[in-house]
Amino acid sequence: MNTLAGIRRHPLKSAAAEHLTATAIGKRGLDGDRTWACFDADGTIGTGKQPRLWGALLDVTAHFAADRDEVELTVPGGAPVTAGTPEADAAVSAWLGRPIRITRTAPQQVKRHHWWPDEPGMIPEWATDAEPGGEDLQQVGGAADGRFFDFGPLHLVTTGAMDALSAEHGDTVDPVRFRPNLILGLPADPRQGQRIAIGDEVVLEATLPTPRCIIPSIAHGPGAPADKGLLKTLAANHRIEVPGLGKATCFGFYADVLSEGTVREGDRVVVS
Template sequence: MSSVVMLRRYPLKSAQGEALTAVAVEPTGLRGDRTWACIDRLDGTVGSAKHPRRWGRLCDVAATTHVVGAETTVTLDVDGTSLRAGSAAADAALSRHLGRPVRLSRELPPDARLHRTLPDEVGMVPDWMSGTRPGQETITTIAGAERVGRFVDFGAVHIVTTGALDLLGERIGGASVAAARFRPNLVIDAPGDPEPGQELRLGDVVLRVALPTPRCVIPGLPQAGLPADRSVLSALARHYRIPVAGLGHAACFGTYADVVQPGRLNLGQRVR
C-alpha cells in the first residue's frame, strides 16, 4: 500500500520549503502553505522564481512557520538574518537580497500576475502559450490565486510519486532526481502518478486529482542545496509532453489535487 514519504509546505512563494511530520489540511491546502509572497513595489506583480533573473534568489531564502496558540507567524532567514514576515525589516532585507524594492504580503493582488521566463527547450512551451517562444520573458496570471485563494499556481495540493521520480532518473541516464526540484507538498511512495478525477484517501483527508502539473524553469534551477541541472528540463521536454484538460499539450510532471475533505495528515500516512 502507498504512503506519504515526504510532507512539505512553502510559507513564502518560491522560498525554501519546510519539512513536516504532521499538518492540518484545510479546504485550500496545507495550513500555512504559500500564504505569503513578495510583491514588486514597481509593478505590483507577484515574485516567482519562474523568472530567475528577477526572482531566482528567493530560492536562497528559508521560511519557517511558528504556531503559538491561535497565532501563526513566519520567520525568514535572509542572508543569515532572522526576520518576521510582515515586518519593515523583512521587506528591507528582501529588497536588498533581491536587488529590487519589494514588500511581503498575505493579500492576493487583484488579477494576480507574475513574470516568467520560458525554458529554452522547445517542448517546454505549452500549447496554450503558442504565441511565445523558448527563452521568452512574459507576464501571466496566477490561476490558483482566484481558484484556491492562495499564491499557488493552480491546485491546492501538489503531489509527486517515487515511481515517477525513478522513471525520470532512468530517462536522464540513471541519475537520482530530488523531489525538492519540483516543490511538491506530498511525495507518495507509489509506482506512478494518480489520474485526473481519482480520489486519494489519506486517513481522514480526501484529495481529488485535478490535472497533471505543467512544468516551468524551476526544476532546472539551483535551489535548496541542489545545483542547476538542465538535463531535467530536457528530459521533461522529450518524454513528458501530454494533453492537459483540453488546453493542449504541455511538459508535465506530478499532479495538482483539490481538497475534498480536510483533516489531519501525518508523514507515513497510508494512501488508498
C-alpha cells in the same frame, strides 16, 4: 504498503520549502502554505518562473508558526525576521538587490513575469504567443482566498514517477525541484478523477497534470544545483495531452481536497 513519504510547506511563495512530519490539510491546502508572497515595484508577484528576478528567493527559508499565525523568514547569513514587518522587507530586499514588499493580501489582479525555456517541447500548446527564451506577463489564476497558488491548492508527486524520471535522466532527481506539497509513496501517479485517501481523515481528488516551466532546472539550494539538462529529459519523456488544453510537458499533478484533516509521514495512502 503505499505511504505518505514526505510533506512540504511553502509559507512564502517561491522561497525554500519547509519539511514537515505532520500537517493539517483544509480545502485551501496545507495549513500555512503560500500565505505570503513578495511583490516587485511594478506590482508583479515574486516567482521562480522568472529566475533572473527571483531565483535567489529559493535560498530564503520560511517557517510558519501556527500558534502565532506568523511566518519567520531568514536570508542566508541573516537573522530571522517576521513577514509583514519593515525588517523582513528590508532583509529580503537586500538579499535580492532591489526593493520588494512582502504581503499576505493579494491585489485584485495578480500578474507574474514568466520566462519561457528555450528547450524544445517546454512551451505548452496553449501558449500560442510564447517565444523560446522570451518573457511575458501572465495572470496568476490561483491567487485568491488568502493563498498565492499558481493553480490548485495541492501539488503532488509520487516516488514511482520520481524514480522513473531519475532513470530517464541518468542521475537522481530530487523532488525539491518540483516544489510539491506531498510526496506519495506510490508506484505511479493517479489518473485524473481518482481519489487518494491519506490516513484516516484526508481524501483528495487528482485533477490535472502539472505543466512544467523553468523551475525544475534552476538551483534549489546546495543539494540541487542548476541542471538545465533536466528540461531536455522532461520534454523528451513527459510531453502529454492535458485534458481540454493541449499538449504540454508535465510532471506531478494537482489535487483538490474532498475531506479535510491531519496527515502524517508514514500514513497509509489508498488510491481508488
